[in-house]
Amino acid sequence: MDASFDDPFGLGAPRQRFSEEETIERMLETGERMVADAGLRISFDLLRLEDVITEAGVSRSAVYKRWPRKEQYYADLLLRLAGTSHPVSGAYDTGTPKAVIAAAEDHIDMFASSEGRRRVFIEMCRRGAEQNFVALRERRDWQIYMTIHAAYLTLPDGGYKQTLETALRASEDGFRDHMETFYRLMLLLLGYRIRPGVLDEDLKQFVILGAAAVEGAVLTSGVNDELTDRRFLMDPFGVGRVQDWSHAAFLYTSLAVAVAEPDPDQEWTKERVAAVPGLIAAAKSQLLEDS
Known part of the structure; x- marks a missing residue:
């Protein structure tokens, strides 16, 4: 088959599969990095969960299985930041x-x-x-x-x-x-x-x-x-x-x-x-x- 048909619809390479532990770590690590770049408000309004998922390159279904509500993810991220960010x-x-x-x-x-x-x-x-x-x-x-x-x-x-x-x-x-x-x-x-x-x-x-x-x-x-x-x-x-x-x-x-x-x-x-x-x-x- 012609190599040009390897990705006929221009969808790009398939998303890499990660274990649950890897997904959690990538999400928290990515969120921490994004907060460091954009800042943090008490409401987390500068951070959209969908943007974190895209940036982390993980499965949406795996993320929502771990954190059914975005507030649950933000709670875990806050704990992560509290443990690492004191200057x-x-x-x-x-x-x-x-x-x-x-x-x-x-x-x-x-x-x-x-x-x-x-x-x-x-x-x-x-x-x-x-x-x-x-x-x-x-x-x-x-x-x-x-x-x-x-x-x-x-x-x-x-x-x-x-x-x-x-x-x-x-x-x-x-x-x-x-x-x-x-x-x-x-x-x-x-x-x-x-x-x-x-x-x-x-x-x-x-x-x-x-x-x-x-x-x-x-x-x-x-x-x-x-x-x-x-x-x-x-x-x-x-x-x-x-x-x-x-x-x-x-x-x-x-x-x-x-x-x-x-x-x-x-x-x-x-x-x-x-x-x-x-x-x-x-x-x-x-x-x-x-x-």
């Missing part, structure tokens, strides 16, 4: 530790005195918070994650809401572990600690509050240009230098100053001061490797 790379993007480490590197000469270390501490907070604010505003995965949180709040109490909460908590645990490592290294570098009696001296609580400070500024900045664009030339913490401050940087640094203090058990000998460049290099290596 460890956004809230803990590589730019943030780089900005913080750069602040320490730029002021190595200040580590010799307690006042100098306080100034470095404040500058590290200022630069880190500003970088983190910018990173979160630009990251689609973080925006998706905040939408999932909003969707969670609208759900009726029940098994699905509890399952979604479990997925969100598991995802956030990874984020908090990264941030705890980050804070621990920075406090060690500066010879600081969490103030006794504050937050039960718990770094995890500091992580939660710090994230809330910056994330809250990002969420409200979308409808308030004051939070996005306005800068203040000031010296709010008395470091003897007027600098450019954003709302997010001021808010986060105020929290950090209230929570942390020099550790009286840390003795700053000449040897300790001389070791600062090595400590910075070691912290930089570990933070960027963990990122």
Whole structure:
């Protein structure tokens, strides 16, 4: 037979058959990718199930057998997104530790005195918070994650809401572990600690509050240009230098100053001061490797 008759009606190659497990994975993976490209609203109105089926290249009958109603598919996809989309790379993007480490590197000469270390501490907070604010505003995965949180709040109490909460908590645990490592290294570098009696001296609580400070500024900045664009030339913490401050940087640094203090058990000998460049290099290596 002439090769031109292999596909006489121009229907293309027959659709590949997938197992039930493969169909489920392709649908969820495709939905996740499409959400990352187009964004997510609580109603999923940017995502049509038929479009996902076409993009995934799977059988409609197999999809509707697994998810008789589109809402069932969206529920599973929401769980998938909740488990993978927390912005460890956004809230803990590589730019943030780089900005913080750069602040320490730029002021190595200040580590010799307690006042100098306080100034470095404040500058590290200022630069880190500003970088983190910018990173979160630009990251689609973080925006998706905040939408999932909003969707969670609208759900009726029940098994699905509890399952979604479990997925969100598991995802956030990874984020908090990264941030705890980050804070621990920075406090060690500066010879600081969490103030006794504050937050039960718990770094995890500091992580939660710090994230809330910056994330809250990002969420409200979308409808308030004051939070996005306005800068203040000031010296709010008395470091003897007027600098450019954003709302997010001021808010986060105020929290950090209230929570942390020099550790009286840390003795700053000449040897300790001389070791600062090595400590910075070691912290930089570990933070960027963990990122």
